Amino acid sequence: AAVARRDSIFWGPPVQLEDHEANPDIHHDEIASEGIEACIGNTPLLKIKSLSEATGRTILAKAEFLNGAGNSPKDRVALNIIREAEAQRLLTPHRGDTIYEGTVGSTGISLATLARAKGYRAHICMPDDQSFEKSDLLHHLGATVERVPVAPITSPDHFVNLAKRRAIEHERRHNDGSKGFFANQFESKANWQAHFRSTGPEICHQTDGEVDAFVAGAGTGGTIAGVARYLKEEANLQNVKIVLADPQGSGLFNKIKYGVMYSATEREGTRRRQQVDSIVEGIGINRVTDNFEAGRDLVDDAVKVTDEQACRMARWLVEKDGIFVGSSSSVNCVAAVVAAMKLPAGSQVVTILCDSGTRHLSKFWKQIKELGLEEEEATDVFEALGISK
Ligand code: PMP
Secondary structure (H helix, E strand, O other), rough: OOOOOOOOOOOOOOOOHHHHHHHHOOOOOOOOOOOHHHOOHHHHHHHHHHHHHHHHOOEEEHHHHHHHOOOOOOHHHHHHHHHHHHHOOOOOOOOOOEEEOOOHHHHHHHHHHHHHHHOOOEEEEEOOOOOOOHHHHHOOOOOOEEEOOOOOOOOOOOOOOOOOHHHHHHHHOOOOOOOOEEEEOOOHHHHHHHHHHHHHHHHHHHOOOOOOOEOOOOOOOHOOOOHHHHHHHHHOOOOOOEEEEEEEOOOHHHHHOOOOOHHHHHHHOOOOOOOOOOOOOOOOOOOHHHHHHOOOOHHOOOEEEEEHHHHHHHHHHHHOOOOOOOOOHHHHHHHHHHHHHOOOOEEEEEEEEEEEEHHHHHHHHHHHHOOOOOOOOOOOOHHHHOOOO
């Protein structure tokens, strides 16, 4: 039987539901001459059996950790950002051009991998509270890595502002005709558009458009905005509920629920913290980025998830389904269960498994061990999460 090659949908024009059947002549067994890029996109949509059984709804998850360059949905974004920069002649291969980015890790890993594949250098600025697995990997990929103390976004030393400054400084520092390019994932349209052009169409294709809710956290907001816009505006699935999964300490939950980032009392505490106070990496922010704004009007609901719930869900997924994921994926799955229970029995909910647990051994999975969850066997997911049916 004909199967769509992994890159057949990705990067084509936005795929209409009825067009999917028009592609049956593309096979997996062709040689992917584009190299590692062929491993990006067209990820499987898994049924999470244990959660589907427990909720009486179908819980589906896009296995984004199977994107085969940097092993997260950021492969899609990094590829789109680089392609657009090349089209605008902001990047030219094999000239010493350097891609600069501020990232908590995943985008840096995807950019560093694709930079290698395409003849660029990568210079990544990241906060120093993120797991070492990610910065070690960046080193092995040959990127220059600056781990910097956590600072408010208003500070010139915030990791994003630093990356931007480094890009500006590039020509003066190198003076060899090479250029610096700031990837700018938080504000660049190429981010949400990557999901609009690939993740969204893939979800439609894989479900035949039967999606009652899409649940995702926001780091830059690119995933939720791009998928929401595709589902609601392009595929015209007006009734699909878009649900934000938000970790504790993030300001977005209140923004969606009440239109303001924080209550007055919380605001003062947050100003002091200046960061999302959670063990969860990759999602949860205290500002509205351009990428989140691109889909904000389409978000119908938000679910706040505690660190403990995220830890318990991660453990549950390993124990019941053999699915070993990181913290943002766990938050998404907790929120997917909560969102599913607000829908009629039999509904279909789609969420995202962002990255593998192997990237989170030293922090998130250590915490799971310290909480003693590896010793416990949970029998009821609602009880484990402390939520009512
Ligand atoms: N999960 C992980 C592990 C991430 O690194 C990110 C991005 N920072 C996300 C989820 C969120 O994706 P987005 O930036 O599209 O909101």
